[in-house]
Amino acid sequence: MTILCIINGTAVLPDRLLRDAVVVCRDERISYVGTARSRVPAGAKVIDAKGAYICPGFVDIHIHGGGGADVMDGTVDAVSTVCQSHSRHGTTTLFPTTSTGTDDQIHAMLAACVEVRDGWTVDAGSKIGGVHLYGPYFAKGKVGCHNESVCRTPKAAEFRRYFDTGIVRVATCAAELPGAAAFYRYATKQGCLVTCGHSNSSWSEMDAGFANGMRHVDHFWCAMSNVSSVRNRLGVPMQGSMLEYVLSNPEMSTEVIADGKHLAPELLNFAWRMKGSQRLCLVTDCNRALDMPPGRYRFGPKSDGSWFTSDGEVGWASTGSLASAVMGMDHMVRTMHKIGGVPLHEAVRMATLTPAERTGIDEHVGSLAKGKQADIVLLSKTLKVKQVYINGHRTKKGVRTLFEC
Known part of the structure; x- marks a missing residue:
């Protein structure tokens, strides 16, 4: 021993x-x-x-890439590179996260993640806790840096095959999409953390999603609805949005990208004060430019993913439009503590035990x-x-x- x-x-x-x-x-x-x-x-x-x-080792439930690779490249080498890259930043368990992509691209990513997870050895980097099925079920106009041409509504014949792989543990869908209710119910039955993201949904659509098992919202304030955007979509009277729903419902959790570029210090602190460290996760939402020099990169599959530019501090889809983060979880913890004004033990909790609890792996990791x-x-x-x-x-x-x- x-x-x-x-x-x-x-x-x-x-x-x-x-x-x-x-x-x-x-x-x-x-x-x-x-x-x-x-x-x-x-x-x-x-x-x-x-x-x-x-x-405790960090747990990242929303991570796309690092070290020059994106998990949507769909190969064992790419997934392994991402795991090794993030382990150097203190992440010991991660949930590789899909972007928008074709059915074949998503299946290739899932298969690669299964192979890396099942073949994990001491030189493989971060362990895979499961896959975050994130794209492709986004609302048009809320896709951010993702490739909008392959966004689509959820169809049972398609998404059930993703879940059949047995590796999906976090599942995202915009609440207003046709088929979202069936997606949420099915994902809940699979034991997933069910989330709403890249969405322009209203309070009532969020409430319906909650009734069907949705309990989390991806990257707070980023690619999500607000009262004004819901009014533009649905007219008057003005209605509540994802923002108000998450803040008012104590069972809802969310996440922030604390890289110092996506959200100002007051928003980081506000999110913590409103949701607390037991319902707020730190995520990297990191792309392939982590630990890479500034330059132009593909977001998502290297064959046809959308282009973004890294300036070494954050990704840019275009002038004024952010494209994911380029920093590891250690940076997120430092920023949340030092700039967000959150006590260290709570900032660390948001990067460890809270995501472990939300994904049901806290018996084994997180503290x-x-x-x-x-x-x-x-x-x-x-x-x-x-x-x-x-x-x-x-x-x-x-x-x-x-x-x-």
């Missing part, structure tokens, strides 16, 4: 910071979290955190707790990634060595 002990750091728990922490891992799971040095077993491999923060997988990130005092452990294996430049110090 291999035993790893991390000492001399501050453990980031869901509800507080625990100073002078001791975290013990036996084989691939956490066996103790506390402050008692007496719990360090003889013969253990001891890691001195040197004052670093000891965090430093006895029995959970030893997915651990050491962050410096400036919240930069120092070390990453996945299932108790330290990652280093994409290569894992068991408990390497």
